[in-house]
Amino acid sequence: MLNSDLIFLIGSNPVEAHPLAARRLVQAKQKGIPIxxxxPRYTPTARLADTWLQYTPSSHIALINSMMYWIIKEGKHDKEFIEKRTxxxxxLKKTVEQYADVEKVTGVPPEKVRELALQYASAPNxxxxxxxxxxxxxxxxxxxxxxxxxxxxxxxxxRPGVGVNPLRGQNNVQGACDxxxxxNVFSxxxxxxxxxxxxxxxELWGVTGLAxxxxxxxxxxIDQCGDPIKAMYMFALNxxxxxxxxxHVMRSLEKLDFLVVQxxxxxxxxxYADVVLPGASFAEKDxxxxSGERRINRVRKAVDPPGNAKADWEIFVMLAEKLGIHGFDFTSAEDIWNDVRRVTPSMSGISYARMEKPESVHWPCLAEDHPGTPILHKDTFSSADGLGTFFGIDYRDPAEMADAEYPFTLMTGRLLFHYHxxxxxxxxxxxxxxxxxxxVQMNVQDAESLGIKDGDRVRLRSRRxxxxxxxxxxxxxxxxxxMMTMHFGDSAVNTLTSTARDPMSKMPxxxxxxxxxEKIEEA
Structure with missing residues (x-):
């Protein structure tokens, strides 16, 4: 962020959801970098921004297509980069030509979209x-x-200060995916x-028949609980x-023959578990x-786990021994990491010794004398031909739109004071x-029309x-x-949310x- 000339955040509220990343945002603000x-919501992050653009929930594609329309129309696109590297x-151009005016979909006037687009396109980085x-x-x-x-x-x-950068949903999501x-992938x-x-x-693991x-x-x-899935082992998951x-989740878990929760x-x-195993927290294991920038960092045990609790890997090793499964004869977290290096070329050069240094290393790192790769796609993309592919993408409505019976659009998110x-x-x-x-956050106009005051108890209903x-x-x-946050087990907002999924990622x-x-009337 601090190497950028402009920071554009969309679908992200780091002041609450990623407070450490938000510190960099504050530093950028102090440095005078436009944000x-x-x-759709005036978040704490929006309060920090130089410009807040409010748009209709889930209309991202229409908004971004319109930005690209104006960038191309005004000749602000990088013709040399497009010619050589994409x-x-x-x-893309044919698609975005249909998105000059998207106010009916996004709620944003075309002149405002144009202003935003040209501001983004004019920034060097x-x-x-x-x-x-x-x-x-x-x-x-x-x-x-x-x-x-x-x-x-x-x-x-x-190059530094550019790119498309995701802030992951939880700590070490990047590492888990890696x-x-x-x-559909190995490490x-x-x-x-x-x-x-x-x-x-x-061959490396000494097994056959990998899927x-x-x-x-x-x-x-969750949908397959009971048929064909008969048993589940969940750890660090609620x-x-x-x-x-x-x-639906609770009904599905009841269909299992056996459930372990760790x-x-x-x-x-x-x-809903038949067996509950006590794992160790981040401070109790190595x-x-x-990080989201692919920097691999060491975690060092500070205290012993309480009682009979053990690090997750230790429980898995013990279970493998009981089941007679070979290949799990690890005695430390470093042993496991070395096995990762052995089978994963992009991380083979990152040893524990290298991770002892404060700056650590970014993968890909193909050998112990390789410097690591802080920035991807410098000269080529990772595709077979080395080119980046533009996709002409049209806007689609969400799976479930507000209607007469359910007239409100509910968004979910996080807040600063609770985690997951x-x-x-x-x-x-x-x-x-x-x-x-x-x-639940609601607009004052809606509250007045429903006779709801701040602090009143209300009931939300969905089809679920x-x-x-x-x-x-x-x-x-x-x-x-x-808008509601997803943190609370009682009054759980996910009682209301939809199981409709992205056809590619399967994300709900x-x-x-x-x-x-509606307002809950006092008895």
Whole structure:
């Protein structure tokens, strides 16, 4: 951020969701770097911005297409970069020509879109930062592709202070994905469908029959509980609160023959478990975390786990021994990391010794004398032909739109004082004191029309369930829009959210649901 000449945040609220990243944003502000925040809600991050652009929820593609229309029309696109390093520009240009005026979809007048577009295109180095407000939609993949289109259109790739940069949804999401947590790759994003890769992994691990097909994602697995999935092993996961359609999750877990939950505290999901295993927290084990910039950092044990709790890897090693599975004879977290290096070319040069240095190393790092790769795509993209591909993408409505029965659009998000499902933060008295219970943000016009005052108890309903919560009335959200955080197990907002998924990523549409709201009359 500090190397940029302009920072464009969309679908991201780091002041609350990523406070350490927000420190860099504050430093950029102090340095005089212009900050643009595009968000349907006037968030704490929007308050920090030089420009806040409010748009209709889930209309990202129309907005970004319109920005690109104006950039091309005004001749502000990077013609040399497009010519030398990309393909598909004509397809993109033809698509965005239909998006000169998107006010009916986005709520943003064309002159305002033009102003924003030209400000982005005129900056020598402009960076795009996004988060779950972009990805947790049925158009999430295309939303990210659209941001990639915008970045390539202006040549903002492959140097400091530019690019399309995701702030991940939880700590070490990057590291988990790097280790093969997706259902179609091994560690380092080596594809399971590739015969040579699969054969290599089988030889290195001394096994046969590794799967070649695309597996199922976490939310798809919930659908398959009972048939064909009979047993599950969950660790560091609380889907009863964090997954869409909580009632569906609970019904599905009850269909399992056997469920193991491994966590550091008792969670709502533990109620459905046959066995609960006590894991260790981040401060009670060694290992690595990987930041969103692909920098691999050491995590060092500070204290012993309480009671019989153990580090996750130790529990897995013990379980493998009981099951007679070979290949799990690890005695330390470093042993496991060395196995990762052995089978993952992009990380083979990153040893524990190198990670002892404060600056650590960014993957790809192909050998111990390799410097690492802080910036990707400097000269070529990672595609087979080395070119970046423009995608002509049209706007699509969300899976569920507000209607007469459910006239409000509900968004979900996070707040500063709690983390994820409050497994940890609800046990901190100071944080619980700041925000002890759930609430819904609503516009003052809607509140007046429904006879709702700030602090009143209200009931929200969707096609999947209902919850009671407290109304917070103001102007941070537009009329017709509601906002709730996802942290609270009681009055869980995911009781209301939709299981509709992005066809590519399979990400559920947590950020857009149709609901009704009414005041709860006192008895």
């Amino acid at each position: 643009i925040v595009a968000d 393909k598909g520009f004509d397809d 402009a960076v795009i930062i996004y988060c779950l407000g972009i990805t947790e939609l049925t158009t999430g993949t295309d939303n990210v592709r659209s941001l990639g289109n915008l970045s390539m259109l202006c040549g903002n790739i492959g 280790m093969g947590a997706y259902p 380092g994003y080596q594809k399971c469908e590739d015969d040579a890769t699969r054969k290599k992994m089988e 070649s097909e695309y597996g199922v994602t976490l939310t798809e697995q 889907p009863v609160v964090s997954y869409p359609d909580s009632n 966590d550091i505290f008792w969670t709502e999901t533990c109620t 290992g690595t975390f990987t 499902t409050r497994t940890q933060t609800d046990r901190c008295n100071v944080l619980h004191y700041e925000v002890p219970e759930s609430f 369930g209902e919850i009671d919560t407290i109304a917070r009335v103001g102007t941070d959200v537009a009329p017709g829009v509601l 549409e947590l950020k857009h649901s149709a609901v009704s709201v």
